[in-house]
Every structure is written in structure tokens, then in C-alpha cells.
Amino acid sequence: MKKKTIITYATVLLLVSGCVEKEEAPKVNPNTKYERAQDYIGEGYFLNQGSENDKIAEANKEKIEKEVKKFFLEEYKTKVKVHNLVGNVEGATVYVESEGPLHFYTYAVIPFDGEKVSTNRVFSQEGQVESGITDGLYRMIFDEEFDRLDEYLDKIVAEEEVVGRRGESLGNVGGAGYMTPYYFIGSSTTDDEAILPAYELYMRNPQASAEQFRGAFNEEKFSADNLRVSIMLFMEEENAEPSEELFNKITEDIERMSGIPTGTFSVFINDNRVHKESFEGVKDNSLERAYPNGIVRD
Template identity: 90%
Template sequence: MKKKTITTYATMILLVSGCVEKEETPKVNPNTQYERVQDYKGEGYFLNQGSENDKIAGANKEKIEKEVKKFFLEEYRTEVKVHNLVGNVDGATVYVESEGPLHFYTYAVIPFDGEKVSTNRVFSQEGQVESGITDGLYRMIFDKEFDRLDEYLDRIVAEEEVVGRTVESLGNVGGAGYMTPYYFIGSSTIDDEAILPAYELYLRNPQASAEQWREAFNEEKFNADNLRVSIMLFMEEEDAKPSEELFDKVTGDIERMDGIPKGTYSVFINDNRVHKESFGGVKDNSLERAFPNEIVRD
């Protein structure tokens, strides 16, 4: 396996499997930990030992939002919209969405000093925001190709008995770069010589045009391993099992279809439920084609 960034894989694993640390006493009854994916907007999501800090975050919402917006402007020259504050063991995790020509979701962390919100100490996990930016850049650079993928998945959802996640859940608890209800992208600046010049241009001029980012992109250095697309669909009916027929169709189409982005694809068909506490959708009965058997389009 080629070298990949820990941050990108950690984010993808969290999204795919919903693996998060749990408190000793979950916030929700074990019998009601799952919800219809069509209804889930992030309620019930929590982070390790975050219950008390949830309350502090709520009481200091305005101050936290101001500090986080300042952080993204100073560090990444990016304006963001704050969607959600979730208490963690040391403070709060703040889920945001970029505002501007480049679109991505991400998060930052603000520590607390007891019940006091620390100022000027906002930080992000290493590579997390950077990979969000490169996700957005790939979406912009391969605009026509991603439009083709979007059209295909829109048609699948319209014609078949599957749905995607809600947009609200992406904003409130997603935080994983470029995301749509039907898929998310995994990328990084590390070891990706193709996207790095475009990323550096973004930091110099976030308002650059799509054409300028395309010109900066080094297509000769592109490696399909550096752009990873995870397609995540859910059965529409509450008691329906993942459809093997649909799974075969989607994987076959992704293998053969012309005009979609070059890259490495994973495909997941899940039942109707999403785990409230973790945002996870993949379960024992899910159908998946993923590492080490992904679909490579190069």
C-alpha cells in the first residue's frame, strides 16, 4: 500500500465506520441508538467525556463562534459558517462549513479552562483543514467530472430505493472535507505533488478563479491514490436489507462509466439506519467494496 496521510484515513474511517470513543454511560438508550437516515440531523452525537463541556459550550456559543471564525480567517484565509458545537473531554469541537467559492466542511477545537473558554487557543487537528481545502480544490478542478458523478447518483436515488444522508447532518457532525449526501472525498497535500501548487495558490488568494486553480494543478503528477471517493447510500425503507442487485449495478457502473473523476472509489450500500452517537452508517449487514479492493480509475 502506498504511503497515505494518517489524517485522511482517520477521517474516512470515522465517517465510514462511525468509530468514536464512547462515554461510560451513553446519552441515548441502547434501544434507540439508531435513526432513519432521512431523519438524522446530528441529534445524539457526542464525543468522549463531553457531556459537561456541552453545557459550557452552549452557554458560551457566541464567544466560541467568534473565536473559531477568527481562527479560520487568520490561519487559512477562509470565512466559515459555524453549524454545531459538541463538547469533548477538554473543550468543544466546532463543526463549520466554508463560505466562498471553495466548498468544504471541517472542524476546529477550542479548549476550556475549567468553565472558562480559552481565547486565542483554537486549533485544528494536523492536516484536517488542509485536506478539506484540497478536497474542495479537487471538486473545483474536476468540476465537469464531478458534475457527471453527481448526475449519476441523483439518477440512482431517483430510480432506485436508496437515499443519502441529510445535508443538515453533514454540517452538524460531518466535518470531513468535501461532502454530499451521497459521497465524500478524501485527499491531502502530503505527498500529493499534483494538488500542492493549487493549495498554495489558495492560501495566497482564496478568491482565485477555478481556471487559475486548474492552471496551478500539476496534472502530470496526479496519482489516483491521492483522490479517494467514498460513495455511501442507504436503503429507503426502514426494514429493507441492502440490495445486492443495486450494489452490483453501482460498482459495475463506477468501474465502466466514462467522464467521472479519476481516482480511487469505495462503494457502500447500507440499511436505512444511522448511528446517532457516531454518525456511522456501515454495519455488519452493509455491502461494501473498499480497501484493499477499491475501484481505481486512472
């Protein structure tokens, strides 16, 4: 499994036949391609050649939801809530949120056979769900440290001229593991010997307690590179440029704050706009400190 990118929120779906990329944008008014971060909930998002399959997905929504829930329960022992169906070149991409103490967002793909929904053929991108589970485990294991980070970002948004994403957008088109309106986590299982025992415990017993997952976690094998946290904020005012002063404040705070998770942090301050078709917030004018120059907190 490859590590999840920490550069942007945009989800790239890899299907058996290759990459599903965003199709060429339809001819629309340029002013409608972007929406305020405070308003965007995923409307306008689309995948390669998915327009026709959008219609098929909507007509078979109940059946698709049943198949996808069955897939996650059988393959990952995880109950999920289905948030959104988006047509792609081969069928539909289904965005879900886990139900239960371990929290993460992810997606699965269900192929279509013409206008028919293929049963028992749901699949996921290699490593995508697994990394979502490990994201959720890291959030659970470092609960107090992430609570401290949440408190800090809540205060920044309350006092400064920035906002986060709408929570609805995370469920509808996010699908990138553990996500909040202000940040998302990047983790892996294949080359992370620290989290792997906790992941294996989850696959044996998803009802294990937080204390049991912490006990399984191999702290001696953990390094800051195993846990990547990307902070993603947007200017509150519609026409405001990203604030360099605030960007410097946040990066300096993350560098010196006590009590936040050990890991590698990226910080992005964007203007107010989210690209409707791709969920993307990072643009040419964004201020960023990210890989390979992230903030390492040992």
C-alpha cells in the first residue's frame, strides 16, 4: 500500500483498469467552477465519464447502498453510513463514513454491467480502506494529543479570519481517512510497524477498547514520519488573499506547541474558494509548508 498523499484533499481513484481521473470540465460559467468553502458540500463534483452512470446510480441507490454496506462488513468488519454516489467510467464510486468508535471516511467502487448494477463485485482501491482504519486508530491512540490540536484550531477559527471545510463535504466527496473540517491524517500499514499490531487487532476484534488498541501499538517502532497531519484552512472573506501573517503564526505555533501529536505536519492557508468539480482547495496563491519541508514534531 502506498502512503496517502499529504499535499491536497483531492481523492484519486485507482480502479482495476487504471486511473479514474477527473474528466474535462463541461463548458460552464467560470464563476460557477468555485464555491465558498463555507457553502461547498460536494455539489458539482464528478469523475471521469461519470455523467451517465450518475443516473444509473441514482436509480439503483437502495441496491448499491446494500451491496456496499455488505462489502465493508464482510471485508473490514466495519459498519458504514453511505453519504454519496458518484458515477465513474465503470460504475459508481460510493463515499462512506464508518459507524462506531473508530472514525474515518473512505469509498468503494461498484461496477455496472451496462445499465445493471453488478452484485458481489464491490471493491476498494488498494490500501485506501486500510489506511483509513489506521488513520482512525492513530486518532484513537493519541486521543488527548489530537484533542489539544482540535482545541487550538477551534480557537484559531473563532478568533481569526479563516474557516474550515463544511462537514457535509467530507462525507460526500472526501473519502480520505480521518478528516475534520480543519485537517486530515495520512498513515499507512505496510511500512508502519508501530500501528500494524493495532490494525491487526482491529481486523480480529473491531470492538476492542481504546486501551487495548493503545496496548497493541508498538511505540518503540514509531517515528514522526509514520503520522502525517495536514492542516487545511480557508480565508473567511470571499475575495481575501491567504494571510501570510496568520500562516506564519500557525506554523510557528505548531513548531513549538506542547501536547499535540508526534508527527509530521503540513500547513495550508487557501483563499476562500473550493473547486467544485474536484474538491480541491489548494491553488497557485495558497500559502503552504508541506513535504518535504513539513514541520517534524518528534
